[in-house]
Amino acid sequence: MIAFDYHKPSRLAEAVALLAGAETRPLAGGMTLLPTIKNRLASPAALVDLSGLPGMTVIQEGAGVVTLGALARHADVAGSALVQARLPALARLAGSIGDPAVRHRGTIGGSLANNDPAADYPAAVLALGAVIVTDRREIAADDFFRGLFETALGPDEIVTAVRFPLPRRAAYAKLRSPASRYPLIGVFVAETAAGVRVAMTGAGHGVLRVAEFEQALAKSFAPEAVSGLRLSAAGFASDIHAEAAYRAHLASVMAARAVAEALA
Amino acid sequence: MGAINGVGAAPLRKEDLRFLTGRGNYVADIKRPNMAFGVFLRSPHAHARLNGIDAKAALAAPGALAVLTGEDVAADGLGSLPCGWGIVGKDGQPMKEPPFPLMAQGKVRFVGDIVAFVIADTLDEARAAAELVEVDYEPLPAVVGVLDAIAPGAPQLFDEAPGNLCCDWALGDEAATEAAFAKAAHVAKLSLTNNRLIGNPMEPRAALAEYNPGTGHYTLHSTSQFPHVVRWLMSALVLKIPEQKVRVVAPDVGGGFGVKQFLYGEEAIITWAARKVGVPVKWVAERQEGFVSDRHGRDHVTEAELALDETGKFLGFRVHTLANMGGYLSTFGPNIPTNLYAPLLSGVYTTPAIYCNVKVVFTNTVPVDAYRGAGRPEATFLVERIVDVAAAEMGIDCVELRRRNMIPASAFPYQTPVLVEYDSGDPVACLDKAQENADVAGFAARKAASAANGKLRGLGYSTYVEACGLAPSRMAGRLGARGGLxxxxxxxxxxxxxxxxxxxxxxxxxxxxxxxxxxxxxxxxxxxxxxxxxxxxxxxxxxxxxxxxxxxxxxxxxxxxxxxxxxxxxxxxxxxxxxxxxxxxxxxxxxxxxxxxxxxxxxxxxxxxxxxxxxxxxxxxxxxxxxxxxxxDPVNFTYPGGAHICEVEIDPDTGVVKIERYTGVDDVGTVINPMIVEGQLHGGVVQGIGQALCEAAVYDVETGQLVSGSLMDYCMPRADTSPRMDVSTHSTPCAHTPLGVKGCGEVGTIGSPAAVMNAVVDALAHLGVTHVDMPATPNRIWRVIQNATLPRAAE
CATH class of the missing domain: 3.30.365.10 (Aldehyde oxidase/xanthine dehydrogenase, molybdopterin binding domain)
Structure with missing residues (x-):
């Protein structure tokens, strides 16, 4: 590993100030950043470890909203009685990310800030219309994700929490790549106060909402409403794990399975 | 006084105390005073001219001790890596054997080819210094697949191997086989690829070399399956130092599967380098480094035809295979797709005439050599697949067709038309017992239950034999072995x-x-x-x-x-x-x-x-x-065999194949420790399932880059997707080994791919599917269903 400076601030303002330094990166669970550094694909001059910041791991409920601190680990979300009771689809999603080691280190804030095109959390955040809270503002999920590994975050901006409005019902279905265990396609469906929202991960170009599915499910929230819909393969990536047409097909299958689960 | 645990007892394994309590001693665990660390700089190009290497900046980096290149290898007069087998083509010409230099000389021929060895006080310093080595590459067009490699106008790897052909080899009586086809009532044809695999033992390769100037002795600790052979080949042919002055130690080694049974350039380079830098030098491969430097396995493209009479009796078998050797000949390379492949094409059947032609081909890929099973899984997969194809075409039940052609127990010893004589065996009994254990009688009801859930269930057989216990030296010598066995x-x-x-x-x-x-x-x-x-x-x-x-x-x-x-x-x-x-x-x-x-x-x-x-x-x-x-020195190979039955359920919506039942009855001869044999069978079967369902080394055909170059992209079988297995033995003692043993390390890997894929094809047969290439990934299965010739309503 290439040498770097390490900071562990105990105040948010201090962390933000440190991130203004050249080649400085925030460190949450480190499940992407640390392997990247170890493989010499990134060589930051300094890391700012966020784990010393207060209040960042809370999981709490208030006024129809569940709030997760940005450093809530996947295993904690999966195991939270509160999340299991109020947002079971999110608890199950968190419990299905990666492997046990990743789930005990990785955080929701880190996953969202990284915005891997095959990550699970972005699908839930986008479909549920969550709000991403940072050190300086609140960002609606629809404005947060900007394609491959890109978000609305500024270089020194820190996610502090994510607020999930509670849906009427919701569920997530995915087919994992047998090798990486990332979703080949994951579809999160939610019946929310703002209508049906469907978000898809794994298509290749970053998490996105699927208007075709949303319109169909708005008319009839039933698996049959989407199982016959065929999305154009043009919107999907092809790689050695899945051709675009297969991913497009899986989108319908996973959407239908998610709807069935939401209704179960 | 402790107990006598003899033949047939199942004491717990002596070695497990240290392995299970973290007290193993692997190469990476070993430290020496003043030990330096080495990093191999590898070619990022599949094929390129090497115009020069500038190591000045690297040598000036903190901690850097040396940057060794092909020029240093040449200056010191070191030999190239020897090939342990010299096969002879059907025209009587010896195989083309271009040198495999320790480090690239003038050209690189695959992504991962060693270009330099960089040594520094610490591993981080060695890595940093390696990044400063400037290599002037002139990229050349690359070729990675065998069909492309033999095509006119293909990029040429070696001047001395026109058409990238290493050897045009054959076994069997071509005229008798032609005659058999001339009188056939039916000819079944099958074209297939046998997917390229990467062994991925849990422990990556590693080496630690020391030189004692006081005694002139070298010590190499290496992750090797055969330390004496490493010493012999390395001292005599590569480093040219007296054999007794070299000690090779292979301590605890975390899995091999063939990957560690070759003399690697890294072993010779690090031994030579330790003397040059005057301190012990250690190297431990990264996982991704292993992907582009551990020898790969399999990688065949084959066309085969089986001639049958009107009753389904096999009359003749004709096979044409293109075998990928990669960029150079590795230690056993050319032996695998020839001598360990063609002699198995009789399988457990009385096929009277067999002819097999193998073109051994160079490509811009990692050298290909033995991987668990080595040639025999490829042969077994071909035989057992084409038997099913023939059965389907002739409208004969695939088990019935097998039984009509099986060598009866009374016919052993049985001389096949392809060199080998099976000393013992009872394929019919293994099949009987496997059918019973697999509850084949209940399959129809299970298939109906799956169908009611929208799933497709299939049953697949593999009745196989292999040749192992390598090997009778005299026979191996006639086949081209350059050493004893x-x-x-x-x-x-x-x-x-x-x-x-x-x-x-x-x-x-x-x-x-x-x-x-x-x-x-x-x-x-x-x-x-x-x-x-x-x-x-x-x-x-x-x-x-x-x-x-x-x-x-x-x-x-x-x-x-x-x-x-x-x-x-x-x-x-x-x-x-x-x-x-x-x-x-x-x-x-x-x-x-x-x-x-x-x-x-x-x-x-x-x-x-x-x-x-x-x-x-x-x-x-x-x-x-x-x-x-x-x-x-054994008098013959041994011939373990058996019957494997696999039952799969396919989700047609996703293409996911799930193995619902797996049954194996194997004849491994006398069983010394049944617990260990069961473990070997389990592991072997899982590796075969890996080939069948998920593993594939994929190269980009344009750039020659290994696209499946990490565990994120190369899918190894895992515990959570491996089935419960019912494995048992039905032993006929080997007639010529004193203990009656036949060997069990590879049988699972040899028998299983065909059983799995025959089950997959069976599940899809109603759609008109007659063959599916490995691996049967979800995408491939979905694609096969989309392209199926018969309407899905037939479900």
Whole structure:
């Protein structure tokens, strides 16, 4: 590993100030950043470890909203009685990310800030219309994700929490790549106060909402409403794990399975 | 006094205490004072001219000790990596054998080809320095697939191998096979690819080399399956230093599967480098480095035809295979798709005429060599797939077709038309038992239940035989082997009657310390706990050819049995003296020497004591001490086989294949430790399932980059997707090994891919699917269903 400076601030303002330094990166669970550094694909001059910041791991409920601190680990979300009771689809999603080691280190804030095109959390955040809270503002999920590994975050901006409005019902279905265990396609469906929202991960170009599915499910929230819909393969990536047409097909299958689960 | 655990007992494995409690001693664990670290700089290009290397900046980097390149190799007059087999083409011409230099000379030929070795005080410094080495590459067009490689106008790897052809090889009677096809009532045809695999043992390769200028001795610790062969080839042919001045130690090794049974350039380079830099040098491969430098396996493209008469009797089998060798010839490379492939094409059947032509082809990929099964899985997959194709085309049940053509137990020994003579076996009994264990009778009901859930269920068979226990040296020599394939063992009886076995095989997961101790416990009647097994060190063990080809028990165990015999013979001489009886009157039974028909007796420990305190001892005619050594060269291969039955359920919506049941009945000859055999079968089957369902080394055809170059992209089978397995044995003892053993290390990997894929095709047969290439990934299955010729309504 290439040498770097390490900071562990105990105040948010201090962390933000440190991130203004050249080649400085925030460190949450480190499940992407640390392997990247170890493989010499990134060589930051300094890391700012966020784990010393207060209040960042809370999981709490208030006024129809569940709030997760940005450093809530996947295993904690999966195991939270509160999340299991109020947002079971999110608890199950968190419990299905990666492997046990990743789930005990990785955080929701880190996953969202990284915005891997095959990550699970972005699908839930986008479909549920969550709000991403940072050190300086609140960002609606629809404005947060900007394609491959890109978000609305500024270089020194820190996610502090994510607020999930509670849906009427919701569920997530995915087919994992047998090798990486990332979703080949994951579809999160939610019946929310703002209508049906469907978000898809794994298509290749970053998490996105699927208007075709949303319109169909708005008319009839039933698996049959989407199982016959065929999305154009043009919107999907092809790689050695899945051709675009297969991913497009899986989108319908996973959407239908998610709807069935939401209704179960 | 501890228990005797002999043949058929299942004591827990002696080696597991240290492995399960973190007390193993692997190469990466070993440290030396002043140890430096090396990093191999590897080609990022599949094919390029190497115009120059500028190491000035790297040498100036902090901690840098040396940057060694192909120029240094040439300047020191080092040899290239030898190929252990020289096969001969059907035109009588020897294979094309371009040199495999330790480090690239003028050209790189695959992504991962070694360009330089960078040594520094610490690993981080070595990595940093390696990034500063400037290499002037002139990229050339690359070719990665065999069909492309033999096409006119393809990029050429070697001037001396026109058309990228290493050898155009054949086995069998072509004219007799043509005649068989001329009278056939039906000809089944099958084109397939056998997917390229990467072994990925849990422990990456690693090496640590030291040079002692006071004695002129070198010590290499390496993750090797055959340290004596590494020493022999490396000292004699590459480094050109006296063999006795080199010690090669392969300590605990975390899995091999063939990947570690070759002489690698890294081993020779690091040994040479340790002397040049004057301090011990260590290298441990990264996982991704292993992907582009561990020898790969399989990678065939084959067209085959099976001729049958109107009753389904096989008349002839004709096979044309293109085998990928990669960028250079590795230690066993050309032997695998030829001698370990074509002789298995008779399978368990009485096919009277077989002809197999193999074109061995160079490409810009990692060299291809043996991987668990090595040639025999490729043969078995082909035979067992085309039998199913023929059955479907002729409207004969695939099991019935197999039974009509199987070699009956009464016909053993059975001479096939492709060189080998099966000494023993009973394929019909294995099939009978497997069908019973697999509850084949209940399959129709299970299929209907799956259909009710929208799932497709299929049943697949593989009735197979393999050739292992490598190998009879004389026969191997006729086939092109440049070395012998015997094994050696020493039984060292200590003065107290405790025993150390020194054996030339290598244990890297197989449980040898247990199995070999059981043999000695049984033969000498000593407690199992009294026997320790030593291997993997050329300074401790007399000699050995190592572990591969399911040979350790067959060849090494036979040597050990023979050495035990010699101990008994000498013990009887000592006992005869002490008991004042004739040597012929001494009996040896359960650890006691006695005079026949009397109560006069001496225990094994008493005899050992007398041998080392020879006060009352026939010194005039007998040497003191009790230590015997034996070499054993087998008279034939062994031929384990069996019947595997796989039941899969396919989700047509996703293409996911789930193995619902897996049943194997294997004939591995006499079973020494049934628990270890079961474990070997489980592991072998899982590796075969890996090939069938998920593993594939994928190269980009334009750039020659290995696209599946990490565990994120190359799918290994995992515990959570592996089925429960019902494996058992039906043994017919081997007719020519003294213990009756046949070997069990590879059978699972050889028998299973065809069983899985035949089940997959069976599940899809109603759609008109007749073949699916491996691996049967979800995407591939979905695509096959989309392209199916028959309407899905047939479901």
């Amino acid at each position: 015997y094994e050696s063992a020493t039984v060292r009886v200590h003065p107290t009657g405790q025993i150390t076995v020194l054996i030339g095989t290598h244990n890297h997961g197989q449980g040898h310390e247990t199995t070999f101790a059981q043999i000695v416990s049984e033969r000498l009647g000593v407690p199992f706990d009294s026997v320790d097994v030593v291997y993997g060190d050329t300074d401790r063990v007399q000699f050995g050819m190592g572990t591969y080809g399911s040979r350790s028990l067959v060849v090494g165990g036979s040597a050990l049995n023979k050495a035990s015999d010699k101990v008994i013979v000498k013990g009887k001489k000592i006992a005869a003296h002490l008991l004042e009886a004739g040597e012929r009157d001494i009996e040896f039974e359960a650890g006691v020497f006695s005079v026949a028909g009397t109560d006069r007796r001496k225990t094994f420990a008493e005899i050992a004591g007398a041998a080392y305190v020879p006060h009352d001892y026939p010194l005039e005619v007998l040497e003191p001490g009790l230590e015997e050594q034996a070499y054993y």
